[in-house]
Amino acid sequence: MKKIKKRLPIPSFLRQNQSSKKPGQAPGTLLFTGEKRLENVLMHLYDYDVEHLSEHDLSEIDDSKPYLDSPSKTWINVCGLHDIEKLKEIWDYFNLHPLIQEDILNTQQRPKIEEYADHMFFVLRMMSIADDTGELKVEQVSIVLSPNSVLSFQEDDFPIYEPVLHRLRNAAPRLRKQGPDYLAYALIDTIVDHYLKVMEKIGNEIEELEDEILQKSDESVPEKIHALRRKLIFFRRSVWPLRDSLNSLLREESHLIHEENKIFFRDVYDHLVQIIDGIENYRDMAMGMLDMYMSQVSNKMNEVMKVLTIIATIFIPLTFIAGIYGMNFEHMPELGWKWAYPTVWGIMIVATIGMVFYFRKKDWL
DSSP: OOOOOOOOOOOGGGOOOSOOOOTTOOTTOOOOOSOOOOSSOEEEEEEEOSSOEEEEEESSGGGGHHHHTSSSEEEEEEEOOSOHHHHHHHHHHHTOOHHHHHHHHOTTOOOEEEEOSSOEEEEEEEEEEOTTTOOEEEEEEEEEEOSSEEEEEESSOOOTTHHHHHHHHTTOHHHHHSOHHHHHHHHHHHHHHHHHHHHHHHHHHHHHHHHHHHHOOOTTHHHHHHHHHHHHHHHHHHHHHHHHHHHHHHHSOOSSSOGGGHHHHHHHHHHHHHHHHHHHHHHHHHHHHHHHHHHHHHHHHHHHHHHHHHHHHHHHHHHHHHHHTTSOOSOOGGGGOTTHHHHHHHHHHHHHHHHHHHHHHTTOO
Protein backbone atom coordinates (compact mmCIF):
# COMPACT_ATOMS: atom_id res chain seq x y z
CA MET A 1 0.00 0.00 0.00
CA LYS A 2 1.34 3.43 -0.93
CA LYS A 3 2.23 5.52 2.09
CA ILE A 4 0.45 8.89 2.16
CA LYS A 5 2.82 11.70 3.01
CA LYS A 6 1.60 14.00 5.77
CA ARG A 7 1.49 17.64 4.67
CA LEU A 8 2.40 20.57 6.88
CA PRO A 9 -0.69 22.18 8.49
CA ILE A 10 -2.04 25.47 7.14
CA PRO A 11 -0.63 28.34 9.24
CA SER A 12 -3.14 30.02 11.52
CA PHE A 13 -2.60 33.44 9.90
CA LEU A 14 -3.81 32.02 6.54
CA ARG A 15 -7.00 30.44 7.86
CA GLN A 16 -10.15 32.34 6.93
CA ASN A 17 -12.80 32.68 9.62
CA GLN A 18 -16.23 31.43 8.59
CA SER A 19 -18.02 34.35 10.35
CA SER A 20 -17.46 36.84 7.56
CA LYS A 21 -19.78 39.45 6.17
CA LYS A 22 -22.51 38.03 3.97
CA PRO A 23 -23.15 39.49 0.51
CA GLY A 24 -25.73 42.27 0.52
CA GLN A 25 -25.38 43.28 4.16
CA ALA A 26 -25.59 47.00 4.86
CA PRO A 27 -22.38 49.00 5.39
CA GLY A 28 -21.57 49.28 9.08
CA THR A 29 -23.00 45.87 9.96
CA LEU A 30 -21.26 44.79 13.17
CA LEU A 31 -19.88 41.25 12.90
CA PHE A 32 -16.81 39.97 14.72
CA THR A 33 -14.73 37.83 12.33
CA GLY A 34 -11.88 36.83 14.64
CA GLU A 35 -11.37 34.37 17.48
CA LYS A 36 -12.35 34.97 21.08
CA ARG A 37 -9.02 35.36 22.89
CA LEU A 38 -10.13 36.87 26.22
CA GLU A 39 -13.00 36.14 28.58
CA ASN A 40 -13.86 39.80 29.10
CA VAL A 41 -13.16 43.10 27.39
CA LEU A 42 -10.43 44.97 29.29
CA MET A 43 -10.04 48.77 29.30
CA HIS A 44 -6.91 50.52 30.51
CA LEU A 45 -6.81 54.33 30.74
CA TYR A 46 -3.65 56.43 30.77
CA ASP A 47 -4.07 60.15 31.40
CA TYR A 48 -0.97 62.32 31.20
CA ASP A 49 0.60 65.68 30.62
CA VAL A 50 4.07 67.12 31.26
CA GLU A 51 3.65 66.97 35.04
CA HIS A 52 1.72 63.79 35.76
CA LEU A 53 0.65 60.31 34.63
CA SER A 54 -2.29 58.37 36.04
CA GLU A 55 -3.26 54.81 35.13
CA HIS A 56 -6.67 53.24 35.70
CA ASP A 57 -8.55 50.05 34.82
CA LEU A 58 -12.04 50.94 33.63
CA SER A 59 -15.14 48.83 34.09
CA GLU A 60 -17.41 51.31 32.29
CA ILE A 61 -16.48 53.81 29.61
CA ASP A 62 -18.38 56.56 31.47
CA ASP A 63 -15.65 56.46 34.12
CA SER A 64 -13.31 58.10 31.61
CA LYS A 65 -15.37 61.33 31.41
CA PRO A 66 -13.39 63.32 34.05
CA TYR A 67 -10.15 62.60 32.20
CA LEU A 68 -11.52 63.31 28.74
CA ASP A 69 -12.93 66.66 29.93
CA SER A 70 -9.58 67.75 31.37
CA PRO A 71 -6.83 69.54 29.36
CA SER A 72 -4.51 66.51 29.67
CA LYS A 73 -4.12 63.83 27.02
CA THR A 74 -5.95 60.53 27.41
CA TRP A 75 -5.16 57.13 25.96
CA ILE A 76 -7.60 54.24 26.35
CA ASN A 77 -6.40 50.78 25.31
CA VAL A 78 -9.15 48.18 24.79
CA CYS A 79 -8.24 44.47 24.79
CA GLY A 80 -10.74 41.96 23.39
CA LEU A 81 -13.07 42.36 20.41
CA HIS A 82 -15.58 39.55 20.94
CA ASP A 83 -18.13 41.44 23.10
CA ILE A 84 -19.86 43.65 20.54
CA GLU A 85 -22.33 45.13 23.05
CA LYS A 86 -19.51 46.28 25.33
CA LEU A 87 -17.58 47.74 22.43
CA LYS A 88 -20.72 49.46 21.11
CA GLU A 89 -20.94 51.42 24.37
CA ILE A 90 -17.38 52.67 23.82
CA TRP A 91 -17.98 53.56 20.19
CA ASP A 92 -21.23 55.37 20.89
CA TYR A 93 -19.59 57.30 23.71
CA PHE A 94 -16.93 58.58 21.31
CA ASN A 95 -19.43 58.91 18.44
CA LEU A 96 -17.35 56.77 16.08
CA HIS A 97 -18.52 56.35 12.49
CA PRO A 98 -20.29 53.00 11.79
CA LEU A 99 -17.65 52.11 9.18
CA ILE A 100 -14.93 52.47 11.83
CA GLN A 101 -16.88 50.16 14.12
CA GLU A 102 -17.25 47.59 11.36
CA ASP A 103 -13.54 47.67 10.47
CA ILE A 104 -12.46 47.24 14.10
CA LEU A 105 -14.42 43.98 14.29
CA ASN A 106 -13.23 42.74 10.89
CA THR A 107 -9.91 41.18 11.90
CA GLN A 108 -9.13 40.38 8.26
CA GLN A 109 -9.17 44.06 7.36
CA ARG A 110 -6.52 45.39 5.02
CA PRO A 111 -4.12 47.81 6.78
CA LYS A 112 -5.12 51.39 6.03
CA ILE A 113 -5.42 54.96 7.29
CA GLU A 114 -8.71 56.88 6.94
CA GLU A 115 -9.67 60.36 8.10
CA TYR A 116 -13.18 61.27 9.22
CA ALA A 117 -14.62 64.56 10.46
CA ASP A 118 -13.44 64.22 14.08
CA HIS A 119 -11.29 61.10 13.98
CA MET A 120 -8.41 59.50 12.14
CA PHE A 121 -8.56 55.72 11.90
CA PHE A 122 -5.53 53.42 11.61
CA VAL A 123 -5.66 49.66 10.98
CA LEU A 124 -2.44 47.68 11.35
CA ARG A 125 -1.33 44.11 11.88
CA MET A 126 0.84 43.30 14.87
CA MET A 127 3.14 40.41 13.97
CA SER A 128 5.61 38.30 15.91
CA ILE A 129 7.22 34.89 15.48
CA ALA A 130 6.88 32.26 18.23
CA ASP A 131 10.28 31.19 19.55
CA ASP A 132 9.24 27.54 20.03
CA THR A 133 7.32 26.80 16.81
CA GLY A 134 8.53 29.55 14.48
CA GLU A 135 4.91 30.27 13.51
CA LEU A 136 3.93 33.80 12.53
CA LYS A 137 1.48 35.17 15.11
CA VAL A 138 -0.85 37.89 13.83
CA GLU A 139 -3.13 40.27 15.67
CA GLN A 140 -5.13 43.15 14.23
CA VAL A 141 -4.65 46.50 15.95
CA SER A 142 -6.90 49.53 15.43
CA ILE A 143 -6.11 53.08 16.54
CA VAL A 144 -8.57 55.97 16.62
CA LEU A 145 -7.01 59.43 16.92
CA SER A 146 -9.17 62.26 18.28
CA PRO A 147 -8.25 65.90 19.01
CA ASN A 148 -7.50 65.18 22.68
CA SER A 149 -7.44 61.39 23.01
CA VAL A 150 -6.34 58.10 21.47
CA LEU A 151 -8.34 54.87 21.40
CA SER A 152 -6.55 51.62 20.62
CA PHE A 153 -8.11 48.20 20.12
CA GLN A 154 -6.38 44.81 20.08
CA GLU A 155 -7.61 41.22 20.01
CA ASP A 156 -5.91 40.07 23.23
CA ASP A 157 -3.85 41.52 26.08
CA PHE A 158 -0.43 40.92 24.53
CA PRO A 159 1.81 43.78 25.80
CA ILE A 160 2.36 45.36 22.39
CA TYR A 161 2.80 48.88 23.72
CA GLU A 162 5.08 48.16 26.66
CA PRO A 163 7.91 50.37 25.25
CA VAL A 164 5.48 53.31 24.98
CA LEU A 165 4.23 52.76 28.54
CA HIS A 166 7.83 52.62 29.73
CA ARG A 167 8.52 56.01 28.15
CA LEU A 168 5.34 57.49 29.64
CA ARG A 169 6.17 56.21 33.13
CA ASN A 170 9.70 57.56 32.86
CA ALA A 171 8.44 61.01 31.88
CA ALA A 172 9.81 61.05 28.32
CA PRO A 173 9.69 64.80 27.59
CA ARG A 174 8.59 64.69 23.96
CA LEU A 175 5.90 62.03 24.53
CA ARG A 176 4.50 63.81 27.58
CA LYS A 177 4.62 67.24 25.93
CA GLN A 178 3.34 66.48 22.43
CA GLY A 179 -0.31 65.92 21.55
CA PRO A 180 -2.28 62.72 20.87
CA ASP A 181 -0.97 62.60 17.29
CA TYR A 182 2.54 61.98 18.62
CA LEU A 183 1.19 59.21 20.85
CA ALA A 184 -0.47 57.63 17.78
CA TYR A 185 2.89 57.82 16.01
CA ALA A 186 4.60 56.15 18.99
CA LEU A 187 2.07 53.27 18.96
CA ILE A 188 2.48 52.75 15.20
CA ASP A 189 6.26 52.97 15.46
CA THR A 190 6.26 50.27 18.16
CA ILE A 191 4.33 47.90 15.88
CA VAL A 192 6.70 48.61 12.99
CA ASP A 193 9.66 47.90 15.29
CA HIS A 194 8.17 44.43 15.84
CA TYR A 195 8.27 44.00 12.05
CA LEU A 196 12.05 44.46 12.18
CA LYS A 197 12.30 41.68 14.78
CA VAL A 198 10.19 39.43 12.53
CA MET A 199 12.55 40.21 9.63
CA GLU A 200 15.53 39.23 11.77
CA LYS A 201 13.98 35.88 12.71
CA ILE A 202 13.01 35.17 9.09
CA GLY A 203 16.61 35.88 8.10
CA ASN A 204 17.81 33.33 10.69
CA GLU A 205 15.26 30.83 9.37
CA ILE A 206 16.59 31.29 5.83
CA GLU A 207 20.17 30.69 6.99
CA GLU A 208 19.13 27.50 8.80
CA LEU A 209 17.27 26.29 5.70
CA GLU A 210 20.31 26.94 3.51
CA ASP A 211 22.53 24.92 5.86
CA GLU A 212 19.95 22.13 5.89
CA ILE A 213 19.87 22.05 2.09
CA LEU A 214 23.66 21.85 1.84
CA GLN A 215 24.00 19.19 4.55
CA LYS A 216 20.95 16.99 3.95
CA SER A 217 18.29 17.55 1.31
CA ASP A 218 15.40 15.54 2.75
CA GLU A 219 11.85 15.57 1.42
CA SER A 220 10.60 18.09 4.02
CA VAL A 221 12.77 20.92 2.64
CA PRO A 222 10.42 21.96 -0.25
CA GLU A 223 7.45 22.26 2.12
CA LYS A 224 9.53 24.32 4.54
CA ILE A 225 10.53 26.62 1.67
CA HIS A 226 6.91 27.01 0.54
CA ALA A 227 5.84 27.72 4.14
CA LEU A 228 8.52 30.41 4.30
CA ARG A 229 7.29 31.93 1.03
CA ARG A 230 3.69 32.00 2.31
CA LYS A 231 4.90 33.77 5.43
CA LEU A 232 6.78 36.36 3.36
CA ILE A 233 3.83 36.94 1.02
CA PHE A 234 1.48 37.50 3.97
CA PHE A 235 4.06 39.77 5.59
CA ARG A 236 4.31 41.81 2.40
CA ARG A 237 0.52 42.13 2.13
CA SER A 238 0.45 43.48 5.69
CA VAL A 239 3.21 46.05 5.22
CA TRP A 240 2.70 47.33 1.67
CA PRO A 241 -0.79 48.91 2.18
CA LEU A 242 0.40 50.60 5.37
CA ARG A 243 3.32 52.13 3.50
CA ASP A 244 1.00 53.49 0.80
CA SER A 245 -1.43 54.87 3.41
CA LEU A 246 1.37 56.62 5.29
CA ASN A 247 2.64 58.10 2.04
CA SER A 248 -0.82 59.56 1.36
CA LEU A 249 -1.03 60.87 4.92
CA LEU A 250 2.29 62.69 4.54
CA ARG A 251 1.17 64.35 1.30
CA GLU A 252 -2.17 65.60 2.61
CA GLU A 253 -3.02 68.21 5.23
CA SER A 254 -4.83 67.09 8.35
CA HIS A 255 -6.17 68.98 11.36
CA LEU A 256 -5.39 65.95 13.55
CA ILE A 257 -1.71 65.55 12.57
CA HIS A 258 0.42 68.59 13.37
CA GLU A 259 2.96 69.58 10.75
CA GLU A 260 5.90 69.33 13.16
CA ASN A 261 5.02 65.69 13.90
CA LYS A 262 4.83 64.59 10.27
CA ILE A 263 8.59 64.08 10.24
CA PHE A 264 8.14 61.25 12.74
CA PHE A 265 5.52 59.57 10.55
CA ARG A 266 7.98 59.99 7.68
CA ASP A 267 10.53 58.04 9.74
CA VAL A 268 8.02 55.19 10.10
CA TYR A 269 7.48 55.35 6.34
CA ASP A 270 11.24 54.97 5.77
CA HIS A 271 11.30 51.92 8.06
CA LEU A 272 8.44 50.36 6.09
CA VAL A 273 10.31 50.93 2.81
CA GLN A 274 13.34 49.23 4.33
CA ILE A 275 11.22 46.30 5.51
CA ILE A 276 9.59 45.87 2.09
CA ASP A 277 13.01 45.84 0.42
CA GLY A 278 14.09 43.15 2.88
CA ILE A 279 10.96 41.10 2.17
CA GLU A 280 11.64 41.24 -1.58
CA ASN A 281 15.23 40.12 -1.01
CA TYR A 282 14.10 37.25 1.19
CA ARG A 283 11.53 36.16 -1.41
CA ASP A 284 14.28 36.00 -4.04
CA MET A 285 16.44 34.02 -1.61
CA ALA A 286 13.57 31.60 -0.97
CA MET A 287 13.22 31.00 -4.71
CA GLY A 288 16.99 30.56 -4.93
CA MET A 289 16.86 27.98 -2.12
CA LEU A 290 14.25 26.00 -4.03
CA ASP A 291 16.52 26.01 -7.09
CA MET A 292 19.44 25.04 -4.83
CA TYR A 293 17.44 22.12 -3.44
CA MET A 294 16.49 20.90 -6.90
CA SER A 295 20.15 21.18 -7.96
CA GLN A 296 21.21 19.14 -4.92
CA VAL A 297 18.66 16.45 -5.72
CA SER A 298 19.74 16.45 -9.37
CA ASN A 299 23.41 16.21 -8.40
CA LYS A 300 22.72 13.29 -6.09
CA MET A 301 20.78 11.57 -8.86
CA ASN A 302 23.65 12.18 -11.27
CA GLU A 303 26.10 10.64 -8.78
CA VAL A 304 23.92 7.54 -8.49
CA MET A 305 23.58 7.28 -12.27
CA LYS A 306 27.34 7.77 -12.64
CA VAL A 307 28.11 4.86 -10.29
CA LEU A 308 25.56 2.61 -11.97
CA THR A 309 26.93 3.51 -15.42
CA ILE A 310 30.52 2.71 -14.37
CA ILE A 311 29.44 -0.64 -12.91
CA ALA A 312 27.52 -1.49 -16.08
CA THR A 313 30.49 -0.44 -18.26
CA ILE A 314 32.88 -2.66 -16.27
CA PHE A 315 30.61 -5.67 -16.71
CA ILE A 316 30.14 -5.20 -20.47
CA PRO A 317 33.49 -6.84 -21.50
CA LEU A 318 33.11 -9.47 -18.77
CA THR A 319 29.67 -10.36 -20.08
CA PHE A 320 31.07 -10.45 -23.62
CA ILE A 321 33.83 -12.91 -22.66
CA ALA A 322 31.49 -15.07 -20.59
CA GLY A 323 28.99 -15.03 -23.45
CA ILE A 324 31.54 -16.31 -25.99
CA TYR A 325 32.71 -19.19 -23.83
CA GLY A 326 29.20 -19.99 -22.75
CA MET A 327 28.29 -21.06 -26.32
CA ASN A 328 27.96 -24.80 -26.77
CA PHE A 329 29.89 -25.26 -30.03
CA GLU A 330 31.62 -28.60 -30.48
CA HIS A 331 34.80 -27.21 -32.04
CA MET A 332 36.20 -24.50 -29.72
CA PRO A 333 40.00 -24.98 -29.34
CA GLU A 334 40.18 -23.26 -25.91
CA LEU A 335 37.70 -25.67 -24.34
CA GLY A 336 40.16 -28.53 -24.54
CA TRP A 337 43.12 -26.53 -23.24
CA LYS A 338 44.26 -27.31 -19.68
CA TRP A 339 44.82 -23.65 -18.65
CA ALA A 340 41.84 -22.19 -20.47
CA TYR A 341 39.67 -21.62 -17.37
CA PRO A 342 42.24 -19.74 -15.24
CA THR A 343 43.38 -17.80 -18.31
CA VAL A 344 39.85 -16.51 -18.97
CA TRP A 345 39.57 -15.51 -15.31
CA GLY A 346 42.88 -13.70 -15.52
CA ILE A 347 41.80 -11.78 -18.62
CA MET A 348 38.56 -10.75 -16.92
CA ILE A 349 40.35 -9.57 -13.75
CA VAL A 350 42.98 -7.65 -15.72
CA ALA A 351 40.27 -6.01 -17.84
CA THR A 352 38.33 -4.96 -14.71
CA ILE A 353 41.40 -3.52 -12.96
CA GLY A 354 42.48 -1.72 -16.12
CA MET A 355 39.08 -0.09 -16.58
CA VAL A 356 38.99 1.02 -12.93
CA PHE A 357 42.41 2.66 -13.27
CA TYR A 358 41.32 4.33 -16.51
CA PHE A 359 38.16 5.73 -14.88
CA ARG A 360 40.17 7.07 -11.95
CA LYS A 361 42.64 8.74 -14.31
CA LYS A 362 39.73 10.51 -16.05
CA ASP A 363 38.17 11.47 -12.63
CA TRP A 364 35.06 9.54 -13.48
CA LEU A 365 35.26 7.42 -10.34
